[in-house]
Amino acid sequence: MPFFRNGLRRSVGACSSAWTSPSPIPASLKWTRRCIHFDGRNRLSNFWSPTQRKPKGDRSHQNGEIDGHELLLRAGFLRQSASGIFHLLPLGLRVQDKIEKLIDKHMTRLGASKTSLSSLSSEDLWRQSGRLDGRDSEFFRLQDRKEARFLLSPTHEEEITKIVADAVHSYKDLPLRLYQITRKYRDEARPRQGLLRGREFVMKDLYTFDTTESQARETYEAVRQAYVAFLTDLRLPYLVANADSGNMGGKLSHEYHFASDRGEDIIIGCDTCDYSVNEELFIAPLDKAPAPPGKLRLQQATEIGHTFHLGTRYSHPMQLQVLDANNKQVSVSMGCHGIGVSRLIGAIATLLADEEGLGWPMAIAPFEAVLISTPSVDKADVESLYDQVHNAAIDMTIDDRDRAIGWKLNDADLVGYPFVVVIGRAWADKQALELQCRRIGIKEEVRAADVVSRIAELSQKL
Amino acid sequence: MPFFRNGLRRSVGACSSAWTSPSPIPASLKWTRRCIHFDGRNRLSNFWSPTQRKPKGDRSHQNGEIDGHELLLRAGFLRQSASGIFHLLPLGLRVQDKIEKLIDKHMTRLGASKTSLSSLSSEDLWRQSGRLDGRDSEFFRLQDRKEARFLLSPTHEEEITKIVADAVHSYKDLPLRLYQITRKYRDEARPRQGLLRGREFVMKDLYTFDTTESQARETYEAVRQAYVAFLTDLRLPYLVANADSGNMGGKLSHEYHFASDRGEDIIIGCDTCDYSVNEELFIAPLDKAPAPPGKLRLQQATEIGHTFHLGTRYSHPMQLQVLDANNKQVSVSMGCHGIGVSRLIGAIATLLADEEGLGWPMAIAPFEAVLISTPSVDKADVESLYDQVHNAAIDMTIDDRDRAIGWKLNDADLVGYPFVVVIGRAWADKQALELQCRRIGIKEEVRAADVVSRIAELSQKL
Numbered sequence: 001m002p003f004f005r006n007g008l009r010r011s012v013g014a015c016s017s018a019w020t021s022p023s024p025i026p027a028s029l030k031w032t033r034r035c036i037h038f039d040g041r042n043r044l045s046n047f048w049s050p051t052q053r054k055p056k057g058d059r060s061h062q063n064g065e066i067d068g069h070e071l072l073l074r075a076g077f078l079r080q081s082a083s084g085i086f087h088l089l090p091l092g093l094r095v096q097d098k099i100e101k102l103i104d105k106h107m108t109r110l111g112a113s114k115t116s117l118s119s120l121s122s123e124d125l126w127r128q129s130g131r132l133d134g135r136d137s138e139f140f141r142l143q144d145r146k147e148a149r150f151l152l153s154p155t156h157e158e159e160i161t162k163i164v165a166d167a168v169h170s171y172k173d174l175p176l177r178l179y180q181i182t183r184k185y186r187d188e189a190r191p192r193q194g195l196l197r198g199r200e201f202v203m204k205d206l207y208t209f210d211t212t213e214s215q216a217r218e219t220y221e222a223v224r225q226a227y228v229a230f231l232t233d234l235r236l237p238y239l240v241a242n243a244d245s246g247n248m249g250g251k252l253s254h255e256y257h258f259a260s261d262r263g264e265d266i267i268i269g270c271d272t273c274d275y276s277v278n279e280e281l282f283i284a285p286l287d288k289a290p291a292p293p294g295k296l297r298l299q300q301a302t303e304i305g306h307t308f309h310l311g312t313r314y315s316h317p318m319q320l321q322v323l324d325a326n327n328k329q330v331s332v333s334m335g336c337h338g339i340g341v342s343r344l345i346g347a348i349a350t351l352l353a354d355e356e357g358l359g360w361p362m363a364i365a366p367f368e369a370v371l372i373s374t375p376s377v378d379k380a381d382v383e384s385l386y387d388q389v390h391n392a393a394i395d396m397t398i399d400d401r402d403r404a405i406g407w408k409l410n411d412a413d414l415v416g417y418p419f420v421v422v423i424g425r426a427w428a429d430k431q432a433l434e435l436q437c438r439r440i441g442i443k444e445e446v447r448a449a450d451v452v453s454r455i456a457e458l459s460q461k462l
Numbered sequence: 463m464p465f466f467r468n469g470l471r472r473s474v475g476a477c478s479s480a481w482t483s484p485s486p487i488p489a490s491l492k493w494t495r496r497c498i499h500f501d502g503r504n505r506l507s508n509f510w511s512p513t514q515r516k517p518k519g520d521r522s523h524q525n526g527e528i529d530g531h532e533l534l535l536r537a538g539f540l541r542q543s544a545s546g547i548f549h550l551l552p553l554g555l556r557v558q559d560k561i562e563k564l565i566d567k568h569m570t571r572l573g574a575s576k577t578s579l580s581s582l583s584s585e586d587l588w589r590q591s592g593r594l595d596g597r598d599s600e601f602f603r604l605q606d607r608k609e610a611r612f613l614l615s616p617t618h619e620e621e622i623t624k625i626v627a628d629a630v631h632s633y634k635d636l637p638l639r640l641y642q643i644t645r646k647y648r649d650e651a652r653p654r655q656g657l658l659r660g661r662e663f664v665m666k667d668l669y670t671f672d673t674t675e676s677q678a679r680e681t682y683e684a685v686r687q688a689y690v691a692f693l694t695d696l697r698l699p700y701l702v703a704n705a706d707s708g709n710m711g712g713k714l715s716h717e718y719h720f721a722s723d724r725g726e727d728i729i730i731g732c733d734t735c736d737y738s739v740n741e742e743l744f745i746a747p748l749d750k751a752p753a754p755p756g757k758l759r760l761q762q763a764t765e766i767g768h769t770f771h772l773g774t775r776y777s778h779p780m781q782l783q784v785l786d787a788n789n790k791q792v793s794v795s796m797g798c799h800g801i802g803v804s805r806l807i808g809a810i811a812t813l814l815a816d817e818e819g820l821g822w823p824m825a826i827a828p829f830e831a832v833l834i835s836t837p838s839v840d841k842a843d844v845e846s847l848y849d850q851v852h853n854a855a856i857d858m859t860i861d862d863r864d865r866a867i868g869w870k871l872n873d874a875d876l877v878g879y880p881f882v883v884v885i886g887r888a889w890a891d892k893q894a895l896e897l898q899c900r901r902i903g904i905k906e907e908v909r910a911a912d913v914v915s916r917i918a919e920l921s922q923k924l
Contacts, residue, residue, distance in 0.1 A: 033633065033634065033636065033637065033673075033677075034634060034635055034636055034637060034638065036572075036573030036637065036639075037573070038571060038573065040570075046570075046573045046575070047575050048575040048577075048638060048640060050629035050630070079625055079628075081579070081580045081582070081583070081584070081621065082580075082582065082584055082610070082612070085580045085582055086580065087577065087578070087579045087580055087621065087625060088577060088578040088579075089577055089625075090575040090576055090577060092578075093576055093577060093578045096578070108502075108508075109500060109502075110498075111498030111499070111500065111508045113508070113509050113510040113552040114552055114555055115510075115549065115550060115551055115552060115555060116549070116550040116554075116555045116558070117543070117549045117550075118543045118544075118547045118548065118549055118662055119581065119645060119662065120543070120544065120547055120647075120661075120662055121543070122543070122544055140604055140606065141604065142602055142603065142604035142614075144602065144649050144661070145649050145651065148544070150544070152604075159543065159549065163541055163549060163551075166541075167512035167514075168512070171495065172495070172496060172864075173496055174495065174496055175495065175496060175498065176496065176510060177498075178510060183581060183645075185582075187606050187607050189607065199582075199606070200580055200581065200582055211495075215495075402634075
């Protein structure tokens, strides 16, 4: 959908607010240094988001392909430290924090408690579970000054099973649901696509503990529903695919994908039933299971989560047992359930990017709206408008940087705020603003009194 | 101060709320499994805080010494994974999250932007800064599958200097203040006292960037004031000590300590001036500087933060330069400023522990209050009281676990909630509660209508 700017390109005035420092700043400096404001309002002048110029020979739009990772770098969300290893800059960290809060909401509803386990895991534990592979594994390994051997945890089944085994001894202590959102490590041979396949990444991992297999399967179903609720909050098209290779008696596991023509997986689905499976696991003609009734269709997709019923895979070797209601010692039935948090950032960057820049669902946008003003508008009016929107719990920021209006509009497009509010030409005459929403394709005049309700209304689609 | 319980020891009834799972639970199980509630209220039934029994030959109270770390383990705040390496359980993570929010508040007031840098740092960068020591260093080192060499970052001066050097080229981009709260690593020869000296730990590190030395010193002063404001919010006795060895022309640096008879540092202060210095740095008789006018006194203390003016120590070797107002290329003047977040948890645990258990300042308590009821009180009354307190923005939790009242009161003391609210004997007659605050030594009857204002009033001292 074509989307045009209103052509305002007058430069805003240089920052004139006082620089509050212990000693007065000479007038010659006051007008030239970067401004920091201390009034508590979100302001881009206080917020470091270094934009990179479009590189010569830019490949982010080559052949109609838009590279979300390239845009994350250019818009100042992150920086590469080494192959597959990234630093989050302020914009990127805000997105990650919002994803974390959204996950917290759904994990709390499951009755799950949040923990934070160490990133260093003793090799001994991994030997006990039987997962300590040979030298060709993807573990980052290290040893301390006493030559004790550790690995940087790629996941935490071993550690959590040990913690729970030390504390839980009766079926009365179960069910138990523990999760964390922490950095994980995997020494990928070929890291690629930025956050989509990194060597250091942030994951949510939930571990569930039940006394019996059937209770564990009930827990599994509750988690699956929580994942669907989480994905629904993002308001993006998703797929849930069976991830076990057989229909009957197999392991219980699902993969959660964004449907995306830019995804690296291919999901095979039936057009009349809910059969859906990753191409890698599809065996045709189906061996024992009945064939799905409808036509099969293919959909490219990006995996962002999985749920997995583990049974006693870890509780048995690691001796996590409880006395059940019949006073019998049983191995606890477990599940593990991941969401790739940094992967989600990379996947959404790619999914919603267009010619202008990035795009974000309301639920995880770094800011939900940006307020841009022309020089003709009184600063007090801008701040009063900000306060009105902010008090309505809309997470807005003011772009008060010493830049031209056109630059700011382009920058807002690059960052991908769900809403851009321009306070300018129509302000003096009729107290009207321009409300822009690129994802919906809206650019309209709104009265100041109506801007909150209009944003609330439109955000139902974002 | 002696503090007595009112002797209520009747057991509360077993949990009777429905277990909401996809299929109905047989009645025989409904009464025996651990309960999870889904009504959105904070409830300890949903919250995993495994208490450890007091070990035989318990040493936490030996010779009148109370071991805060031992209490953190027993009360279910954390678990040890390896020497100097700890997992945070839900109570510990809540304290850490609250410290992080409090730090965020003061960093935002400084105009600092929050980032999150990788934990893996390339050795090349550390070679460039000249900090890559020999084999006897405290670095955790590792290499990837391609034999590229990394270390687990103990701090991030090198990485942040590189990031800023790539993005900042003019004095107009400065001042700049960037911080993060992340895990750091140091392979201590002798980790000790739990979180006080760990090998994996959480720190806040703020890096500041200014064009000139004098601007950097103004920034330094602003940061020092922010540290004092942060410590003031904790309402605990603190010391600020000079950490440079000479008075004149030396490096500018301060250490921030809790005054504590259980601390490992000794601070030397003058009783009539503001001279204050770590014993390690005290050189007597003072060489060139004038002697402080008053008597010197000694105070044991625990360091929890430092501020440090770096000048061009990193910007020069790592080529972080900007054009100044006179169009001259200058090396940026930097500062680095740390707060030991996990260290703070360990230090406060030790500082406020008494015979009954831990204690927490309101600002960082895992919950600000716990609500305990006797079996005679209607569940609806308990929930209505919780809602009243919760709506007043007091972070309360209900102890609805299937345990006796006496056990819950002891557990509340062990955890160290600032306030314990008991809804029991005086409820039916006169809608009165018992409000307990061990740190102030208060146990009083309060009318339900007054509980919020009374907590607000008392919390000024916590």
